[in-house]
Amino acid sequence: MGEDRSSRKEAIMKAALSVFSQHGFHAARIEDISREAGVGKGTIYQYFSSKEDLFRAMLIDGMERYVRILQSTVEEEDRVRDRIRVLFQTNLYLARTNSRAARVILEGLTGLGDEMHDWFLGLRENILSSLENLVREGIERGELRPVNPRHAAYLLLGVLHTLAVAGMMGETEDETISDMVLMGLEPR
Amino acid sequence: MGEDRSSRKEAIMKAALSVFSQHGFHAARIEDISREAGVGKGTIYQYFSSKEDLFRAMLIDGMERYVRILQSTVEEEDRVRDRIRVLFQTNLYLARTNSRAARVILEGLTGLGDEMHDWFLGLRENILSSLENLVREGIERGELRPVNPRHAAYLLLGVLHTLAVAGMMGETEDETISDMVLMGLEPR
Amino acid sequence: MGEDRSSRKEAIMKAALSVFSQHGFHAARIEDISREAGVGKGTIYQYFSSKEDLFRAMLIDGMERYVRILQSTVEEEDRVRDRIRVLFQTNLYLARTNSRAARVILEGLTGLGDEMHDWFLGLRENILSSLENLVREGIERGELRPVNPRHAAYLLLGVLHTLAVAGMMGETEDETISDMVLMGLEPR
Amino acid sequence: MGEDRSSRKEAIMKAALSVFSQHGFHAARIEDISREAGVGKGTIYQYFSSKEDLFRAMLIDGMERYVRILQSTVEEEDRVRDRIRVLFQTNLYLARTNSRAARVILEGLTGLGDEMHDWFLGLRENILSSLENLVREGIERGELRPVNPRHAAYLLLGVLHTLAVAGMMGETEDETISDMVLMGLEPR
DNA sequence: AATGAATGAGCATTCATTCAT
DNA sequence: TATGAATGAATGCTCATTCAT
Structure with a gap:
């Protein structure tokens, strides 16, 4: 039951x-x-309790699924640079195959009250922390140049977002972008 | 009259x-x-002619103003890397000081019919072309590493978008991000 | 239910x-x-589905009731001339006692699209056919002069309409009109 | 001026x-x-002074023109039976060639206040009187059977109305109807 | 618990009328 | 006198929500 x-x-x-x-x-x-x-x-x-409540629940559920998929994908890789690469790839793939869902999630922020806004900021902060940790680990292992981890996390999130929009728009970018980003982060 | x-x-x-x-x-x-x-x-x-017509007109007008401001800012700089830097700065500044407007513009894509969607894709393509030309010029001048200009344009647009969202969210990033991006693009 | x-x-x-x-x-x-x-x-x-749909339904329902009442009244009489006489009487009575309804039905034809117009023409044709048959039967029985049944049907419908308007206007005609019409139709 | x-x-x-x-x-x-x-x-x-005022003025003007045309046509004939015949003919012709105008005039009675209703009753009464006089003259001249002039006038108006509706509907009746009516009115 | 018929608040849009020029 | 830009009252229709079954 x-x-x-x-x-x-x-x-x-x-x-x-x-x-x-x-x-x-x-x-x-x-x-x-x-x-x-x-x-x-x-x-x-x-x-x-209401249409809005349903929308919230759906949004939260959808985002958490999304993040969980990304996390599980990342965990399968060992090297930090590979993790970043599959992060980009999976993100692009998900956005492409769920473009309508991605769009409504992007829209979701407006007009839904502060509660949602705060929840979204919290989610974003979680993701940023994860990315920050990823970068920090990369630096420790010598895989990445010693940049400010927080700022690098911002950069990564930005590219994730961009690739999501690109996927949403039906564009078929290859992974060159991630290479360029990694070049900016790699030692030397 | x-x-x-x-x-x-x-x-x-x-x-x-x-x-x-x-x-x-x-x-x-x-x-x-x-x-x-x-x-x-x-x-x-x-x-x-309708609420939607007004929204469209407002959206188009707002975006065109936005783009025009960015363009005029860029033209004041001489070196390509400085142009990219002020592009990022101004973009962040505008998003911060017009966060509500930025949000409605981001929302604007959803549910407004194909006409708007097409218009938006066109605008996006214009911006991408400009950025592509900027990168190409930077490469020719030896200011940037010889990357694929189209892909670099995507990267730049992504960061612009991210910074806009960051500004919208009230975050106060400094320009370190642009430095990292530029590091990924600079020669050597 | x-x-x-x-x-x-x-x-x-x-x-x-x-x-x-x-x-x-x-x-x-x-x-x-x-x-x-x-x-x-x-x-x-x-x-x-709409105000117009409701109006149409009401109009059709009203007219069908009206016609049904007339038909049932006519069927109670045996001789053709008596049928015509009660037809006129009942029609006048109904128009008098439902003058407001009669008016809106008369108005109904205007500005309601071709669908209704066609429906109305169809209803009119049905009534004309019934009247035509009535006249034909009267001629066969020798109750009416051998006129063109179709044209006589037009005449009868015209008088029905007139009496309806008269009833609607609150006038109280007696049955002399039907007598005159019948005089025009009777043999010799 | x-x-x-x-x-x-x-x-x-x-x-x-x-x-x-x-x-x-x-x-x-x-x-x-x-x-x-x-x-x-x-x-x-x-x-x-208002849309309704304009409609009223137009309706009155239109009806008066209509009646005037009928009157002038009638005056050209000498024998009463011929007058009635051209009255029917002209009426049918006018309705056919001005079907849209005829329709709006028929519609005009509804929802326009008592003032118009009264005006319309007055006009109707004028026409009935004219017809009544016509019949009376016909009787005096021995052209018509000695019927009740008032009732005969009703009959004539009814046929006029019917022919108007028929003309409006685009039907092309010939004059047999008037013959039948006249048969009902003729002596013997 | 599940249903869907009933409800009415809410809003885009129209258009007769006014009035400053 | 002529104009037409400006106005806002008026209303058909939608759809989230309720509640009797």
């Missing part, structure tokens, strides 16, 4: 991602989400 | 920027814009 | 007839209809 | 007839009328 609840909630969130991605927050209709989820309209309100 | 028309239209667009920035497209109400512009509700429809 | 739906739809159409009759199509407000029907504004849109 | 005023007013009423005929009262826009009349929007309010 707890299973049922859980799976039903997930079905709704999945449908929400689909519908919000296609129409954006305001144009998406609760009824469409309920139909896509295969539940009644009222049922959604058993799991989420 | 042409002046009056013109100034009234500008007043409306200015008010639109303000209101759209605060609430986003859907939550913004025409009546609020008209009040802020100091005109009647109906007057807006003398200059713009 | 089907009952509930049905009765609610009927309540709305009844209220629509009342309100449209009082103010005409454009001046009638959906909110007034919903109030008179005792339902919420939105409920109307569960049963009818 | 008085001429100018007069001709300008006529131009506006002519344009009003055209535009009201095409769209009906509510859907017609003052601006379209002013454009078609070749005057400024405000100018209309120098001659008419």
Whole structure:
């Protein structure tokens, strides 16, 4: 029964991602989400207190999945430079294959109240910390030039973002960009 | 008379920027814009055919101003590396001082039809070309390492975007990022 | 349940007839209809897709009721001349007692698109055919002079219309008109 | 100058007839009328106090023209039966060639206040009186059977109306109807 | 718990009318 | 007198949310 609840909630969130991605927050209709989820309209309100609440939950869930995928990918590599490289690649790949979702996530910040804004800043800070640690480790191992780790983390995040936008836009960049960035970071 | 028309239209667009920035497209109400512009509700429809038309006009106008400011700033510098540096600085400064506007512009891409999407891609392509030319010139002058100019342009745009988001978020990055990027591009 | 739906739809159409009759199509407000029907504004849109759709449905329903009443009245008489006489009488009676409804129905033809226009022509043709058959039967039975049945049907419809307008206007004609018409049709 | 005023007013009423005929009262826009009349929007309010006032004036003017044409046609004939015959013919012809105008006049009665309703009843009464006199004269001359003149007038008006609707609908009746009516009225 | 019929707040847009020029 | 830019009242329709079943 707890299973049922859980799976039903997930079905709704999945449908929400689909519908919000296609129409954006305001144009998406609760009824469409309920139909896509295969539940009644009222049922959604058993799991989420409002449309906005559902959007928040979906956004948070989506982002956390996204970050988790990136993390797991990174952990498979040993050398820091390879980690950065697969980070870029996977990021681009995900953005390409989920361009609609990526777009609605980018949109998600506006008009959704300070609570979300703060949550987003927190998530961003987490990612920056991870990247910072990655750079610091690279420096310690001698794989990267001794730059300011915080600033390098910003640079990496920026490129991640750019590649996401590029993927979203349907552009097919190869990995030369990451090479250039790494060149700026590598020793010598 | 042409002046009056013109100034009234500008007043409306200015008010639109303000209101759209605060609430986003859907939550913004025409009546609020008209009040802020100091005109009647109906007057807006003398200059713009719909809420969406007004939003589009405001977005295009805002972006063109933004790009024009960046261009004029760049032209004041002589060396390519300095141009890139002021480009980053000005971009960050503008994003910081117009964070609300920057946010609505970033949001602007979603859900506004293919016409806008195409216009945006066109603008993006223009900017990329300019950056590409900048890099090419830098390479010719020996100021930059002989990288693929197109890819370098992508990198630069990405950093511009990132800095804009950083500025938008109220973060106060210094210019170390641009230094790192430039290190990745500089000869040797 | 089907009952509930049905009765609610009927309540709305009844209220629509009342309100449209009082103010005409454009001046009638959906909110007034919903109030008179005792339902919420939105409920109307569960049963009818637009104000115009509601008007059409009401018009068609009203006309069909009207025609049905006339038909049932006619069928109670045996002789053709008596049928024509009760046709005129009932028509005048209905127009008198439903003058507002009659007016909005007469108005209904204007500005409602070709679909309605075609529907109306079809209804008119049906009525003309019935009248034509009535005249033909009268001729065969020797009750009427051998006139062109089609043209006689036109004449009868014309008088029906006139009497309807007269009834609508509150005038109280007696049946002398039908006598005159019948005189024009009777043998010899 | 008085001429100018007069001709300008006529131009506006002519344009009003055209535009009201095409769209009906509510859907017609003052601006379209002013454009078609070749005057400024405000100018209309120098001659008419409101849209409704203009509609009234146009309706009255149109009906009076209509009646005047019918009268002049009738006066050209000598025998009563021929007068009735040309009355039917001209009426049908006018309705055919001015079907749009005929339609808006038929529509005109609804929702325009009691003042118009009264005016219309008065006009109708005038026409009925004329027809009544015509019938009376026909009886005195022995051209018509000694029927109740008032009731015969009703019959004639009814046929006029029917023929008008038929003409409006684009139907092409010949004059058999008038023959039938006359048969009902002729002596013996 | 699940449903979906019912609800009504909310808003873009139109257009008759005014009035400064 | 003529104009048309400016105005804002008025209303059809949508859709998030509720609640009786």
